[in-house]
Amino acid sequence: xxxxKDIAQNLIAxxxxxxxxxxxxxxxxxxxxxxILDDGLIAGMNVVGDRFRNHEMFLPEVLLSARAMTAGxxxxxxxxxxxxxxxxxxxxxxxxxxxxxxxxxxxxxxxxRGAGFEVVDLGTDVPAEKFIDAAVAENASIIGLSALLTTTxxxxxxxxxxxxxxxxxxxxxxxxxxAPLSEEFARSIGAQDYAYDAANAxxxxxxxxxxx
Amino acid sequence: xxxxxxLEDLKQAPGRDTVLRTQGxxxxxxxSERVEALVEQxxxxxxxxxxxxxxxxxxxxxxxxxxxEGDGRNADPxxxxxxxxxxxxxxxxxxxxxxxxxxxxxxxxxxxxAALGCMLDGIAxxxxxxxxxxxxxxxxxSLPDDGELDSGASVLPYSPGYCGWHVSGQRKLFxxxxxxxxxxxxxxxxxxxxxxxxxxxxxxGRPDIHAFNNEFEFCLDCATRECRKxxxxxxxxxxxxxxWSQAWKS
Numbered sequence: 001x002x003x004x005k006d007i008a009q010n011l012i013a014x015x016x017x018x019x020x021x022x023x024x025x026x027x028x029x030x031x032x033x034x035x036i037l038d039d040g041l042i043a044g045m046n047v048v049g050d051r052f053r054n055h056e057m058f059l060p061e062v063l064l065s066a067r068a069m070t071a072g073x074x075x076x077x078x079x080x081x082x083x084x085x086x087x088x089x090x091x092x093x094x095x096x097x098x099x100x101x102x103x104x105x106x107x108x109x110x111x112x113r114g115a116g117f118e119v120v121d122l123g124t125d126v127p128a129e130k131f132i133d134a135a136v137a138e139n140a141s142i143i144g145l146s147a148l149l150t151t152t153x154x155x156x157x158x159x160x161x162x163x164x165x166x167x168x169x170x171x172x173x174x175x176x177x178x179a180p181l182s183e184e185f186a187r188s189i190g191a192q193d194y195a196y197d198a199a200n201a202x203x204x205x206x207x208x209x210x211x212x
Numbered sequence: 213x214x215x216x217x218x219l220e221d222l223k224q225a226p227g228r229d230t231v232l233r234t235q236g237x238x239x240x241x242x243x244s245e246r247v248e249a250l251v252e253q254x255x256x257x258x259x260x261x262x263x264x265x266x267x268x269x270x271x272x273x274x275x276x277x278x279x280x281e282g283d284g285r286n287a288d289p290x291x292x293x294x295x296x297x298x299x300x301x302x303x304x305x306x307x308x309x310x311x312x313x314x315x316x317x318x319x320x321x322x323x324x325x326a327a328l329g330c331m332l333d334g335i336a337x338x339x340x341x342x343x344x345x346x347x348x349x350x351x352x353x354s355l356p357d358d359g360e361l362d363s364g365a366s367v368l369p370y371s372p373g374y375c376g377w378h379v380s381g382q383r384k385l386f387x388x389x390x391x392x393x394x395x396x397x398x399x400x401x402x403x404x405x406x407x408x409x410x411x412x413x414x415x416x417g418r419p420d421i422h423a424f425n426n427e428f429e430f431c432l433d434c435a436t437r438e439c440r441k442x443x444x445x446x447x448x449x450x451x452x453x454x455x456w457s458q459a460w461k462s
Contacts, residue, residue: 014246014327058237060247063327070324098379100403102321103333110326125401149373150434151287180434188433 011044014064094122101148234334263310282381290376306391307343371412
């Protein structure tokens with residue numbers, strides 16, 4: 001459908017006014033909500049994610065696309081609630097205790113929302129218990145941990161250990177990220193996955209949710 | 213030397229190319245008008261909100277080792293004790309860009325304008341790093357020239373939270389430095405407020421004292437290798453294995 005292609009194209013170009021205008025037009029033309037979301041907005045964000053990963057687009061452009069995504073989703077939201085459109089999953093995110101760096105974590109949140117996930121952002125300097133409590137209370141299936149300081153990285157293990165201690169390992173997966181981290185580190189602390197950037201985090205979360 | 217240092221140069225935002233670099237955009241990449249507009253908006257916001265100020269206090273090696281010990285939670289071994297032992301002079305430092313800029317960044321993210329928030333954050337982080345460099349330069353210039361230090365290039369800042377120095381080291385650092393004078397406070401997790409603040413120790417000495425091999429236990433978990441770039445900045449190139457081993461023997 002032409003209007004959905006236009007929505008995706010304008011989202012890729014970061015044109016939020018145009019995306020809002022076209023989403024409103026699609027709603028008025030009675031295009032199903034799920035199609036506007038999946039074939040317009042999420043399709044556009046998927047291209048953005050691919051281009052970002054391939055260094056064909058850069059952070060400000062991705063964030064302008066995310067802004068356009070938000071403009072479109074805010075118009076769809078009441079319809080999604082009314083039609084009970086299911087989200088792709090729920091993720092609890094935060095920066096571990098002792099660390100105030102939150103830009104990377106915020107970007108992951110934006111990209112995940114853009115990909116259709118619900119995100120509960122606990123902010124920065126978050127104690128291990130709070131991650132687990134929030135994940136249980138929100139019925140989330142993924143916890144995303146961020147750290148920038150090498151000295152706070154070990155606190156990620158406390159969260160992984162606590163998930164284990166509370167017997168939640170089957171339903172609650174932990175994914176970690178942050179500039180000084182690596183795949184090896186994630187493996188060494190028992191995290192289920194590691195993401196090297198925000199676009200990669202979306203891919204990894206999608207895969208973890210699919211695995212169940 | 214002890215005192216408050218105005219960082220007037222940092223009231224000005226970095227140039228367009230530097231701002232784009234903070235966003236990971238390579239030189240020569242053609243950005244859209246929308247991105248150009250964001251850069252200008254972020255630069256203007258920075259200049260309207262930034263209140264850069266720093267503080268420096270000389271510290272002896274013995275005093276510093278006491279500060280470094282902190283709550284006894286540092287990685288052991290770690291490179292800094294060896295580096296400071298070979299230093300000519302040391303000073304503790306802290307600098308901040310002030311509360312308004314951090315508040316604005318948070319507000320932009322909260323209200324969904326991450327594009328502008330991220331760009332303003334990039335500018336502020338670059339300026340905060342630059343604040344540490346400028347304090348290092350001021351410290352280097354305050355030292356009498358005995359031929360060993362012919363420029364500020366061999367002064368490097370080291371901060372709690374990095375290279376094995378546990379972030380809890382901030383408590384003793386703050387007790388010695390008293391950066392309340394420039395309105396920086398620590399929270400219960402030893403993190404600084406305002407958020408766009410930096411602190412640590414300035415280490416002045418021959419460039420080769422900063423060289424160390426990144427084979428400490430915590431280095432294995434660190435993917436940034438920022439230390440290599442820092443060491444290269446003092447010598448113009450990464451240290452060879454021979455140089456770092458000589459530096460440790462001297």
